[in-house]
Amino acid sequence: MKSLRFIDFCAGIGSGRLGLEQAGMKCVGYSEIDQRAIKTYNLLHDVGLEENFGDLTKIDIKKLPDFDVMIAGFPCQTFSIVGRRKGFEDERGQIIYHLIKILKGKNVPYFILENVKGLASHDKGSTIGIIKSSLEEAGYSVDYRILTSTDFGVPQIRERVYFVGARKDLVKKPFTWPTPIYTKMNLRDYLVEGRELSENPKKTLIRYMENKYNAGRFKLEELLRIDYLVVDTRQSDMRLFEGRVPTLRTGRQGILYVRGGKLWSLTGYEGLLLQGFPKEYAGKVRGNVANSILLAQAGNAMTVSVVAGLAKEVADWAR
Numbered sequence: 001m002k003s004l005r006f007i008d009f010c011a012g013i014g015s016g017r018l019g020l021e022q023a024g025m026k027c028v029g030y031s032e033i034d035q036r037a038i039k040t041y042n043l044l045h046d047v048g049l050e051e052n053f054g055d056l057t058k059i060d061i062k063k064l065p066d067f068d069v070m071i072a073g074f075p076c077q078t079f080s081i082v083g084r085r086k087g088f089e090d091e092r093g094q095i096i097y098h099l100i101k102i103l104k105g106k107n108v109p110y111f112i113l114e115n116v117k118g119l120a121s122h123d124k125g126s127t128i129g130i131i132k133s134s135l136e137e138a139g140y141s142v143d144y145r146i147l148t149s150t151d152f153g154v155p156q157i158r159e160r161v162y163f164v165g166a167r168k169d170l171v172k173k174p175f176t177w178p179t180p181i182y183t184k185m186n187l188r189d190y191l192v193e194g195r196e197l198s199e200n201p202k203k204t205l206i207r208y209m210e211n212k213y214n215a216g217r218f219k220l221e222e223l224l225r226i227d228y229l230v231v232d233t234r235q236s237d238m239r240l241f242e243g244r245v246p247t248l249r250t251g252r253q254g255i256l257y258v259r260g261g262k263l264w265s266l267t268g269y270e271g272l273l274l275q276g277f278p279k280e281y282a283g284k285v286r287g288n289v290a291n292s293i294l295l296a297q298a299g300n301a302m303t304v305s306v307v308a309g310l311a312k313e314v315a316d317w318a319r
Contacts, residue, residue: 004110004315007031007064009056009072009099013040013297015275016071016114019307023315028065031056036293037300043285044277057098061105069314070111072099073302096131100138109170110314113163114302117146120161128161140165143175149276149303150244151180155187156274158247158303162310166317175317178309187228187243190273191257194264195291202263205233205256214238224261231256231263245274248299268294276304 008017008030017027027045031053032038038052053059074095096113103111120128128144135142142165149158164175197205209218213236223229223240230241233254239246245255248271255266268291272282275298285294 004068004318005066006069006071007053007067009070009102010074010095011041012037012073012301014045015277015301015304016073016112016307017045018277018281019302019304019309020069020071020112020311022304022308023311025069025311025315028067029053031059036289037297040285040289040294040297043288044281056095056102059102061102064102064106067106068109068318069311070099070103070108070113071307072111073114073300074099097134100134103135103140104138107167109167110318111140111163111165112307112310112314113165114307115161115163117159117161120144120146131163135163135165139168141168141171141175143177145177147306149306150185151182152178152276152303152305152309153181153183153185154274154276154303154305155185155190155244156246156248156303157241157244160302160306162306164310164314166314170318173317176313178313181305181309185243187230187245187257190245191228191259191264191266191270192273193267193269194257194259195267197256197263197265201265205231205263208233209238224258224263226258227260229258231258248274248295250296250299266295267291268298271295271298272301274298275301276306276308 004025005028006020006025008014008027011017011030011032017030021027027050029051032041033055053064122128132142132144142163144161144163146159146161149156206220208214209220218238223231230245232239232241232246233256256263257266268289269282269286271294273279
């Protein structure tokens with residue numbers, strides 16, 4: 001069977017692309033409007049003569065090459081807990097309908113779509129029901145499930161909703177969701193460089209630990225004795241993790257960790273590793289993209305190994 005061809009919509013830095021490529025699929029184009037993400041995408045991937053089709057709301061569908069699989073992590077700000085949760089009232093929440101228009105216009109056989117876990121509960125479950133029924137009305141058999149990245153070989157507690165669909169005329173059997181990969185993960189393989197916390201940020205952390213929410217809960221000298229303890233600072237509380245890292249997010253970069261009795265802040269390179277990018281890929285942007293930008297981009301990405309697991313099952317579905 002020939003390789004399935006795909007277009008990477010809402011591409012970001014191409015974690016979805018890499019997942020599909022790991023499953024043996026071939027990219028024939030992508031769609032992204034953020035210039036910083038485009039720069040990182042081009043550093044990470046061998047795009048060759050591939051076209052960036054830009055704003056998917058303005059794409060001339062007739063000019064798209066034929067392709068077998070749509071991959072898209074469509075905008076999630078309108079459905080997430082940290083966003084305003086306006087859902088379909090926000091124009092970003094309408095991107096799903098532009099994706100459906102492309103699916104219908106190109107008669108695309110299969111798709112994989114990703115969004116935040118909060119989509120499943122938004123508007124008491126009404127929003128995800130509307131999305132599913134809209135995809136079904138477009139002629140697709142659709143299933144969705146919340147998957148966690150820690151079940152797919154990376155130590156990041158990242159829960160996301162994944163939709164998988166196939167044109168109804170192609171469905172010969174139900175979709176089989178990928179089996180979780182329960183492997184032993186060592187944070188030493190992911191937290192490999194860090195940026196040592198200087199005195200001023202450290203003083204800020206200490207003040208944070210002494211605020212009314214955290215007072216008496218933690219002692220810095222005790223935390224510093226636990227190698228690879230992960231410290232997650234939030235607006236009002238602080239959480240500790242061992243053996244795992246909390247969800248990377250675009251707008252929250254307060255993840256610290258202990259190594260050798262010192263505090264280190266997470267880097268963008270480490271963020272890519274925690275999203276399943278192999279070191280040879282992550283190394284391509286080391287020093288070429290500002291750390292804060294790369295860390296935010298990693299927080300906005302899909303987990304490569306999760307997408308690869310889904311893509312392998314889609315390829316089997318297509319046989």
